[in-house]
Amino acid sequence: MAESENQSVSRRTMEVVTALLTAGAGLAICYGSWQSGIGWAETGPEAGYFPFYVGVLIILGSLVTLLRTLFFYRREGEVFLTMERARPVLGFFLPVVAFTIVSLLLGLYVGTALYICGAMMWQGGYRWWISALAAVVVTGLFYLVFEIGFQVPLLKGPIENWLGIY
Incomplete structure (x- = not known):
């Protein structure tokens, strides 16, 4: 076996x-x-x-x-899941858990930027600078759409407060 x-x-x-x-x-x-x-x-x-x-x-x-x-x-x-089948699921699930924890501790914008950058680098195979640029652009767009456009404040952490984004 x-x-x-x-x-x-x-x-x-x-x-x-x-x-x-x-x-x-x-x-x-x-x-x-x-x-x-x-x-x-x-x-x-x-x-x-x-x-x-x-x-x-x-x-x-x-x-x-x-x-x-x-x-x-x-x-x-009847087998539902083997470790071989679980690896891709965990490859998606564990970064989402990390995103949630980081977002709760450091704010949604920091968590989003780190998640996008990490996912693009490790799962997508992109270069670090492309991943970082995409993360900053997407996070900036989220800020513009939610905070400025819809005037819906998202969860902020200590970094946003330090930068004066509140």
């Missing part, structure tokens, strides 16, 4: 994990909606009325998937 076959995740496991994650998302939606109000006011439904029931539907769908997987799943051992 090849090494990559030993390091795999079954389809059944992934269906259980996905059902639990989507049920958690549904619970979060219901909780947030409940805080906003899920009843009827004199002017009609409160802000959380419709999202609450969307959350309930997500939870019900997740429970159906979970029960179906636990009690009616018959294809034991």
Whole structure:
């Protein structure tokens, strides 16, 4: 048996994990909606009325998937993902996680510039100066479109504050 076959995740496991994650998302939606109000006011439904029931539907769908997987799943051992197949997925997913962390710590503009530059260099094979130039141009366009054009402030960090962009 090849090494990559030993390091795999079954389809059944992934269906259980996905059902639990989507049920958690549904619970979060219901909780947030409940805080906003899920009843009827004199002017009609409160802000959380419709999202609450969307959350309930997500939870019900997740429970159906979970029960179906636990009690009616018959294809034991069906491989969902091997380490060989996971490498390209992780090559996309891990930079997105890094982008999120950097954006929360240093601001969205810095995170965007670093993500674009890194993705172009390592995944696209571009030279560093082309990647850096593209990152600066795209980040500058984001600033012009959101901050100036739409007047929607994006998440800023200490570098933007240091530069006087607030």
